[in-house]
Amino acid sequence: MNPRTRIKICGLTREEDVDAAAQAGADAVGFVFYPKSPRHVTLSRARELARRLPPFVTPVGLFVNAPLAQIEAACEAIPSLVLQFHGDETPEQCAAVRRPYLRAARMAPGLDLLHFAHRYADAQALLLDAYVEGYGGGGKVFDWSLIPPSVPIPVVLSGGLTPANVTDGILQVRPWAVDVSSGVESAKGIKDPDAIRRFCEAVREADARIAAAVA
Numbered sequence: 001m002n003p004r005t006r007i008k009i010c011g012l013t014r015e016e017d018v019d020a021a022a023q024a025g026a027d028a029v030g031f032v033f034y035p036k037s038p039r040h041v042t043l044s045r046a047r048e049l050a051r052r053l054p055p056f057v058t059p060v061g062l063f064v065n066a067p068l069a070q071i072e073a074a075c076e077a078i079p080s081l082v083l084q085f086h087g088d089e090t091p092e093q094c095a096a097v098r099r100p101y102l103r104a105a106r107m108a109p110g111l112d113l114l115h116f117a118h119r120y121a122d123a124q125a126l127l128l129d130a131y132v133e134g135y136g137g138g139g140k141v142f143d144w145s146l147i148p149p150s151v152p153i154p155v156v157l158s159g160g161l162t163p164a165n166v167t168d169g170i171l172q173v174r175p176w177a178v179d180v181s182s183g184v185e186s187a188k189g190i191k192d193p194d195a196i197r198r199f200c201e202a203v204r205e206a207d208a209r210i211a212a213a214v215a
């Protein structure tokens with residue numbers, strides 16, 4: 001049983017959003033290094049933002065088909081960085097950086113998730129996202145019933161989560177963690193502190209209901 005669903009808030013670009021996520025109880029925050037994203041941050045900007053994080057809040061660097069040198073430079077600049085591969089990276093490319101990583105699985109119908117998990121067995125977690133044009137951050141929910149019951153790697157549920165649907169998502173999927181970007185924004189790349197707070201409260205609501213059900 002997962003006693004506490006971990007929370008990642010992704011796509012942070014501003015100091016106040018980093019502070020809001022940490023204060024609301026986020027376990028991780030994501031910095032998007034994909035240049036085509038409206039949430040893209042430069043390495044120096046991400047380093048400034050990561051320096052604000054209190055202890056035990058993990059910075060995550062999101063990459064889409066980035067060159068190895070760029071990923072290594074990010075790891076050097078932000079020593080505690082965990083990686084999120086959200087493109088077409090092979091298992092060998094993910095492993096080459098020698099860092100803990102999350103591997104995004106874009107949930108198109110027909111994807112064999114167990115086979116995918118087997119290929120990326122070195123990943124710390126599989127991050128399940130809706131299939132959208134442009135790789136991610138699309139605010140689209142996928143059909144959670146496509147997730148097989150026994151994925152052998154921890155699952156991070158993602159894709160179109162909001163304060164209104166995350167409780168249901170956790171109760172249905174029972175993921176290790178949840179990840180949100182557009183569902184807590186007032187504009188692309190601009191987080192809404194109240195939405196972040198409500199999102200985290202909705203996660204705790206799910207955890208409380210799960211705990212009550214097993215008590």
Ligand SMILES: O=C(O)c1ccccc1N[C@@H]1O[C@H](COP(=O)(O)O)[C@@H](O)[C@H]1O
Pocket residue numbers: 010011030032034037038039062064086127129134135136137138139140158159160161179180181182183
């Ligand atoms: O946030 C982005 O712009 C982004 C760009 C490219 C790949 C992934 C991206 N974000 C990730 O997408 C999922 C779902 O986001 P949303 O909550 O549906 O907006 C999430 O893991 C983000 O980290």
